[in-house]
Amino acid sequence: MTAVEIDDGQGWRPVCELDDLIVGRGVAVLLPDGTQAAVFRTRGDELFALDNRDPFSGAYVMSRGLTGSRGGVPVVVSPMLKQAFDLRTGQCLDEESAPDGSPAALRTWPVRAAQDALAVAG
Amino acid sequence: MSVKDLVLVGHGMVGQRFLEALFEQSADEGEHRWRVTVLAEEPRPAYDRVHLTSWFSGTSAEELSLCPPGFLAEHGIELRLGEPAVAIDRAARTVTCASGAELRYDALVLATGSYPFVPPVPGHDAAGCFVYRTIEDLEAISAAAAGAGVGAVVGGGLLGLEAAGALTAMGLQTHVVEFAPRLMALQVDDGGGALLRRKIEDLGVRVHTGAGTQRIEAHPDGRVRSMALSDGSELDVDVVVFSAGVRPRDQLARDCGLTVGERGGIAVDERCRTSDEHIWAIGECALAVDGRVYGLVAPGYAMAEAAARDLLGAAGQFTGADTSTKLKLLGVDVASFGDALGSTPGALEVLYADSRAGVYKKLVVSEDGCLLGGVLVGEVDSYATLRPLALSRTKLPMPPEQLLVPAGPNSHGPLVLPDEAVVCSCHNVTKGTIRAAVAEQGLHTVPEVKKCTKAGSGCGSCVKLLGTIVAEELAAGGIAVDRGLCEHFAHTRAELYEIVRVKGIAGFSRLIDEHGTGEGCEVCKPAVASILASLGNGHVLDGEQAALQDTNDHFLANLQRNGSYSVVPRVPGGEITAEGLITIGEIARDYGLYTKITGGQRIDLFGASVDQLPGIWRRLVEAGFESGHAYGKALRTVKSCVGQTWCRYGVQDSVGLAIELELRYRGLRAPHKLKSAVSGCARECAEAQSKDFGVIATAEGWNLYVGGNGGMTPRHADLLAADLDRETLIRTIDRFLMFYIRTADRLERTAPWLDRLEGGLDHLRAVVMDDSLGICSELDELMARHVETYEDEWAATLADPDRVRRFVSFANAPGTPDPTVRFVPERDQIRPARPDEDGRVLFGPNLEVRSR
The missing domain is CATH 3.50.50.60 (FAD/NAD(P)-binding domain)
Known part of the structure; x- marks a missing residue:
């Protein structure tokens, strides 16, 4: 089994199994402090972890978006109103700010696949 | 602004066009407002007399109507049906009606038409x-x-x-x-x-x-x-x-002493005024300033517009019109344009006849090489190009005989029309106007240009030419018309469908590797998923297909604004037992769901979290319910009225047919959602004419309508075929659906697809009823495969633990509901909490939300 781990600032934490992730899709995971992260696995077998909250609708649904690419940038598209976000930086590619005035960007976390809890550079 | 009285005598096609033209201009344009009364001899408002014959093939009187609902009321027009005018008193400026009523007028417009000789x-x-x-x-x-x-x-x-x-x-x-x-x-x-x-x-x-x-x-x-x-x-x-033949109805005018022509017709000037300055005459009853009485609708419309402009104080005139015609008589195409009979002095004729192929063509050319007119029988494709050339008296860029021979490898390129050539004669739109709409107003598609210039929205014979001109103008402006699906595929959806079908591709990776670039996106992935599903590639959540579905298809439910989902079980034809209602009610109560009756005669259950979906569906499937595909670009419902079984007016079993259709097409994935309905009689309580395919019972069988649409751009469906028996009806719908699925663009409903389809309804009819493309056996086979391999997506999902495992809010905490999905009570049910409201999380079943 291969575990997927997120570094939440307090160290690497296992959040799910690699097998839980369908290539091209994501899952939502709960971090110890109750924060929700969306973890994605792309066709090139890269992993990304971003905030699960869609800043445009306020709903925690980013993990249910489709991944893809836009002009070479790997993206996830919000299932709610279809804005695209850069999977690497969390930056929204369609708009600069959310309706509440906050910057339209998702928090990101380092994420890696770790075989048998054997630390592999992420 | 003062109010003046206008009486219009006659509510035929030209009378209706006059009313439209009179109220098209903004109200403040004229010096005064017209209060209009219309006297009509016939018992119904204006209808399309040009297509009168289609009444025999099932087009109803309502469908032939030219008077849009609400039009009269919107403009305060009083229409008196079955009330012909019988006398005019010019001195007193009154009109006497058959009932004896007398109407005073400031302006009188005669549009009495003609009578058959x-x-x-x-x-x-x-x-x-x-x-x-x-x-x-x-x-x-x-x-x-x-x-x-x-x-x-x-x-x-x-x-x-x-x-x-x-x-x-x-x-x-x-x-x-x-x-x-x-x-x-x-x-x-x-x-x-x-x-x-x-x-x-x-x-x-x-x-x-x-x-x-x-x-x-x-x-x-x-x-x-x-x-x-x-x-x-x-x-x-x-x-x-x-x-x-017909004769102008000018008796009213004769009786009150207006000038009429020697051979009939009320004499008018170029503004369509008669010899009395308060009276106008338009259409077939009028003798135009060029000494002719026109029996065609286009010149009548032009006169209606000229008179309306005159009444509004604007410049408008009618000095004569083109009498070119193109029509299909008893299945034979016939066209005639310009000086068809070669009556211009010095005119020369160039003939081409092939009696084996049944084609006859003649061009009339002036001595100096200008096209004057022509006759085409059996093959009239060149009419749209030749007619404007003849009317603008353009010197031909090539010997005329080259215009007549059938297109071959050495044939000429497209003809160059001058800008002043009239492309649409129904609405008098020149090529220059169309080019300007593309180049200056930035319109890029035929429907946009049609809407803006009105070109092609009359008889429709110029639509093909319109398409060529728009394409040429876009090319000239260096505007590439990118019809590709998205940045990852240069192909249209229809092209991808063919690629997938012919090469037997079963997955997205192979398709994008071989025919696209990049990683795909939210546009192409669901489109490809739909194509794969239409071509029968198993469960939509299997293998690579699982990664392509957008969230609705992925969770087989509809995402709502707070991240919860709604659930719609299939209720075929809207028929449901008391037990069924109770089951749905119990599930809704136990899970605390919000319930609402949908427009498609089923029940929508809102507020379910991802974790709850399998539990809810386990109970629904046990009770015999199936997925309603409310989440998919697929058949939604086939709505019905109770029909002959209960209704006093019904003539067929509409519920029975609706259920049969819904069960046949359930689960069929398409470029967009599909809606349908069956009405048990012409009263149309199921609103079948607003559906993608709608069926209305007749005494002899079923009438099939296609291409209807509610929503943002409503469109009434067109009658595809009348009085079909059940078997022919179903075969025709099978082919219609499969032809649509095969050729439509992504997210293109049947209505815009039909509008865009080259050759329109006639072409569609030829394809699905006469097999003009020779593809019907393929279409039949695809539908047979769909019917054979259908399985309920929810039952199949529940049967596979790997599929069920995905229905969790958190991969690392299965069973924990999402704490951010919160509800508050409203009108005895739940609704999503707004950001400023506290709300409550629904932990499992039986949460009491009643506020009283």
Whole structure:
């Protein structure tokens, strides 16, 4: 089994199994402090972890978006109103700010696949 | 602004166009506002007399109507039906109606049209003799034809041949009697007439040219028995239809002393004013300033517009019109344009005839090489290009004979039309106007240009040319029309469908690796998922397909604004048992879901979290419910009324058919959602004409309508076929759906697809009913495979633990509901909490949310 781990600032934490992730899709995971992260696995077998909250609708649904690419940038598209976000930086590619005035960007976390809890550079 | 009274006499096509033109301009444009009263002799508002014959093939009087609902009310127009005008008092400026009512006017517009000319031969008024002008005439002909064997049409012109077609279609042995030496004497020459005659005789119609009707004999009971012709022959007939031309209805004008022409017609000037400055005359009753009475609708419309502009104080004039025509008579294409008969001094003729292929073409050319006019029989594709060339008297860029020979490898390129050439003669739109709409107003598609310029929105014969001009102009402006699906695929959805079908591709990776670039996106992935599903690639959540579905298809439910989902079980035809209702009610109560009845006659359950979906569906499936596919681009519902079973008016079992259709097409993935309905009678309580495919019961069978749409751009469905038996109906729908799925763009409903389809409804009919493309067996096979392999997506999902495992809010905390999905009570149910509201999380079943 291969575990997927997120570094939440307090160290690497296992959040799910690699097998839980369908290539091209994501899952939502709960971090110890109750924060929700969306973890994605792309066709090139890269992993990304971003905030699960869609800043445009306020709903925690980013993990249910489709991944893809836009002009070479790997993206996830919000299932709610279809804005695209850069999977690497969390930056929204369609708009600069959310309706509440906050910057339209998702928090990101380092994420890696770790075989048998054997630390592999992420 | 003062208010003045306008009386319009006659509510035919031209009268209606006049009203539209009068109110099209903004209200503040004129010096005063017109309060309009319309006097109509017929019992119904204006209808499309040009397509009158389609009434015989099932188009209803309502469908022929030209007066949009609400139009009269919106403009405060009072329409008095069955109330003809009988006298005009010019001094007092009043009109007297048949009922005796008297109306005062500041302006009077006569649009009384014409009446059919009936030759005054003995016996012309026997029972069984008809004219061909109104819906009532057609009703009478239809009733008489029911028990008849032989029919004769007097007059071999345009309308006469239409009438002959109608009689033939009703199963009568039909004769056409024409006084002139050829058919359609006004439009075509001897050569064209001869070919037309041969083609029509091939259909079993007997044609007698150069023959006059001498007398009509009747049975002792007064019914028609036979007619004697001037060539000595005698025909036994049961029905006679007179279609020997029309005469302007100018009696009202004559009686009040207005100037009329020697051979009839109310004389008007270029502003369409009669000899009385308070009275205008337009359409077939008017004698235009060029000394002609026009019996075609386009010149009538032009006169209506000129008169309306004059009444609004704007400049408008009518000095004459083009009488070019293109039509299909008894299945034969005939077109005539410009100086078709070569009456211009010095005109030369260039002929091409191929009697084996049934094609006859003639061009009339001036001595200096300008095109003047022509006649086309059997093949009329070049009409749209040649007519504007002839009307603008353009010097031909090539020898005329090259325009006549069938297109071959060495044929000429597209003709270059001058900017002043009129492309759409119904709305008088020039090529220059169309080019400007593309180049200056930035319109890139035919529908946009149609809407903006009105070109192509009349008879539609110029739409193909319109498409060519728009494409040329876009190319000239260096605008690449990218019809590709998205940045990852340069192909259209229809092209991808063919690629997937022909190469047997079963996954997205192979498709994008071989035919696209990049990683895909939210546009192409669901589109490809839909194509794969349409072509039968198993469960939508299996293998690579799982990664392509957008969230609704992925969770087989509909995402709502707070991240919760709604659930819609299938209720075929809207028929549900008390037990079924109770089951749904119990599930909704136990899970605390919000319930609402949908427009598609089913029940929507809102507020379920991802974790709850399998539990809810386990109970629904146990009770016999299936997925309603409310989440998919697929068949939604087939709505129905109770029909003959219960309703006093119903003529067929509409619920039974609706259930059969819904079960047949359930789960069928398409470019967009599909809606349907079945009505048990013409009252149309199921609103079938607003559906992608709708069925309305008739006494003889079922009428099938396609391409209807509610939503943002409503569109009434078109009648595809009438009086079908059940088997033919289902086969036709099968093919319609599969042809749509195969050729439509991504997220293109059937309505815009049908509008865009080259050749329109006729082409669609040819494809699905006459197999003109030879693909019907493929379409039938695809549908048979769909019906055979259908499985309920939810039952199949629940049967596989790996699929069920995905229905969790958190991968690392299965069973924990999402704490951010919160609800508050409203009207005894739940609704999503707004950001400023606290709300409650629904932890499992049985949360009490009642507020009272």
